[in-house]
Amino acid sequence: MNVQTLPFAHLIDHPLVVDPSSDNCVVSTNPATGQTLGAVKIQSTADYEDLVKRAQLVQKEWRMLPAPKRGEIVRRIGNAFREEEQALGALVTMEMGKIYPEGVGEVVECIDIADFAVGLSRQLYGLTMTSERPQHRMYEQWHPLGTIGIITAFNFPVAVWAWNAMLAAVCGNSMIWKPSLVTPLCAVAMTNVAHRVMKEQDIFKPTQGDPCDLFGLIIGTDDQVGETMIADRRLPLISATGSCRMGRHVGTQVAKRLGRSLLELGGNNAIIITESADLDLVLRGVLFGAVGTAGQRCTSTRRLFCHSSVVDEVASRLVKAYEQVPIGDPMADGTLVGPLINEQSVANMRAAITSAGEQGCDILCGGVEGIDRYADDAGHYVTPTIVRVPAGSDPAIARDETFAPVLYIYEYSDLDEAIEAQNSVDQGLSSAIFTDSMRQAERFLSHNGSDCGIANVNIGTSGAEIGGAFGGEKDTGGGRESGSDSWRQYMRRQTCTLNWGDDVPLAQGIEFG
Ligand code: NAD
Numbered sequence: 396m397n398v399q400t401l402p403f404a405h406l407i408d409h410p411l412v413v414d415p416s417s418d419n420c421v422v423s424t425n426p427a428t429g430q431t432l433g434a435v436k437i438q439s440t441a442d443y444e445d446l447v448k449r450a451q452l453v454q455k456e457w458r459m460l461p462a463p464k465r466g467e468i469v470r471r472i473g474n475a476f477r478e479e480e481q482a483l484g485a486l487v488t489m490e491m492g493k494i495y496p497e498g499v500g501e502v503v504e505c506i507d508i509a510d511f512a513v514g515l516s517r518q519l520y521g522l523t524m525t526s527e528r529p530q531h532r533m534y535e536q537w538h539p540l541g542t543i544g545i546i547t548a549f550n551f552p553v554a555v556w557a558w559n560a561m562l563a564a565v566c567g568n569s570m571i572w573k574p575s576l577v578t579p580l581c582a583v584a585m586t587n588v589a590h591r592v593m594k595e596q597d598i599f600k601p602t603q604g605d606p607c608d609l610f611g612l613i614i615g616t617d618d619q620v621g622e623t624m625i626a627d628r629r630l631p632l633i634s635a636t637g638s639c640r641m642g643r644h645v646g647t648q649v650a651k652r653l654g655r656s657l658l659e660l661g662g663n664n665a666i667i668i669t670e671s672a673d674l675d676l677v678l679r680g681v682l683f684g685a686v687g688t689a690g691q692r693c694t695s696t697r698r699l700f701c702h703s704s705v706v707d708e709v710a711s712r713l714v715k716a717y718e719q720v721p722i723g724d725p726m727a728d729g730t731l732v733g734p735l736i737n738e739q740s741v742a743n744m745r746a747a748i749t750s751a752g753e754q755g756c757d758i759l760c761g762g763v764e765g766i767d768r769y770a771d772d773a774g775h776y777v778t779p780t781i782v783r784v785p786a787g788s789d790p791a792i793a794r795d796e797t798f799a800p801v802l803y804i805y806e807y808s809d810l811d812e813a814i815e816a817q818n819s820v821d822q823g824l825s826s827a828i829f830t831d832s833m834r835q836a837e838r839f840l841s842h843n844g845s846d847c848g849i850a851n852v853n854i855g856t857s858g859a860e861i862g863g864a865f866g867g868e869k870d871t872g873g874g875r876e877s878g879s880d881s882w883r884q885y886m887r888r889q890t891c892t893l894n895w896g897d898d899v900p901l902a903q904g905i906e907f908g
Pocket residue numbers: 546547548549550551573574575576617618620621622625636637638639640641642644645659660661662692693694796798824866867871
């Protein structure tokens with residue numbers, strides 16, 4: 396493959412992109428074909444040190460630029476994403492393997508969050524409080540944190556950075572991005588787009604430092620750069636997206652230095668289907684949730700709890716739908732399921748299905764044979780799989796996140812029990828109920844309903860909009876990114892009290908001297 400002819404070639408023109416035969420580089424391959432897309436030089440901890448110093452220097456003046464002016468620059472970055480929407484979408488698809496409409500959809504998320512951040516740049520509000528002391532005024536204000544660290548997962552190789560970066564930038568921070576080594580070209584491309592805007596803009600001309608250094612990129616290994624970054628006291632916030640295993644380690648290391656972490660970790664998301672559910676809606680919601688992105692979303696639907704009166708019909712309709720799902724080249728029109736990211740993911744899916752079989756489950760479609768079908772193919776293709784769990788059983792494998800399209804169907808007769816079962820796993824990211832009963836919907840949304848960060852009614856578990864705060868509870872890490880008031884995570888709150896009187900009264904009525 397000639398990299399120069401790829402639609403995104405201009406986006407990966409960068410000094411870090413090197414010949415794949417070079418020493419000390421990470422080679423990026425297309426999971427659909429196994430072909431090499433390019434290679435990126437692995438940076439050292441000395442490179443990291445240099446980046447942090449530069450990011451800190453430029454942030455000193457960036458923080459003093461009025462927030463709406465920072466917003467104006469972010470608006471231009473959002474427009475640059477718009478101009479490159481298709482090329483970036485193609486890169487996401489070719490490096491990560493999600494189908495092209497989803498690749499473009501991911502870039503649209505970046506545009507949306509940039510727009511959101513622009514509006515936010517005029518709305519970084521604090522509260523005012525009434526003071527208990529006469530002639531005193533109390534209010535809170537929000538200051539930038541400084542330089543923040545962003546660690547991202549392979550499956551949303553551009554959007555997760557944008558969710559963090561666009562908000563962090565309008566909040567007055569600089570940042571260092573450490574992407575997954577599986578998708579380094581996406582990171583180079585997004586950084587290139589941001590840097591192009593920073594070079595062209597005439598709003599922020601610091602007396603010291605380079606405006607591009609606001610958006611730092613480090614391509615490094617977990618044990619060298621990763622560990623250095625999470626232990627670095629100069630980064631007051633580490634926003635880390637990835638597996639629960641990674642989050643447990645990163646969260647602990649950051650806590651040891653009393654830093655702040657924003658953790659967006661794995662999910663094990665369920666949909667409850669009640670006896671009154673509209674099964675046509677169910678089919679569409681479950682199909683996108685369980686099969687979309689080849690089951691490689693943190694919000695992918697992994698478990699279905701079906702009322703006993705509808706379980707057989709749901710299962711048979713889903714099996715029919717699964718058998719018709721077009722699997723193949725993610726760049727081709729009509730494909731709905733592309734490949735998994737790599738051989739390890741395929742092996743994990745195979746192991747999960749085998750384990751489910753050993754634990755007494757029925758494999759309704761897909762299965763190990765569905766994986767074997769693609770054994771000679773250069774891409775990491777699999778067949779989405781449905782597993783029916785025997786009544787009264789709860790196999791251990793279904794309680795873990797297998798990052799692949801495996802869906803477990805459970806049967807229930809009592810809604811309270813279904814909600815309890817849904818909540819019984821370690822993760823708490825996304826959840827949904829399909830019902831036409833207002834009472835059941837409200838029961839699901841009540842304080843003793845879903846324990847997840849996301850709870851939907853008659854919508855699947857995946858495909859969140861940027862306007863809401865995104866994230867989950869328990870082992871999902873508790874972080875919230877993107878919309879609502881998530882911006883506060885990127886700022887520090889300061890409570891200010893002003894005395895405009897001619898006495899110094901103490902709070903709580905204390906008399907002192
Ligand atoms: P991963 O945990 O293998 O890696 C995620 C990131 O963490 C990578 O950049 C990796 O290099 C980095 N990392 C790992 N160890 C590190 C260390 N010691 N120090 C610093 N950085 C380190 O995850 P993945 O396979 O890339 O992504 C899939 C996982 O991410 C799934 O579990 C999925 O559910 C989760 N995810 C969660 C969300 C969310 O918002 N909740 C979004 C996307 C993906």
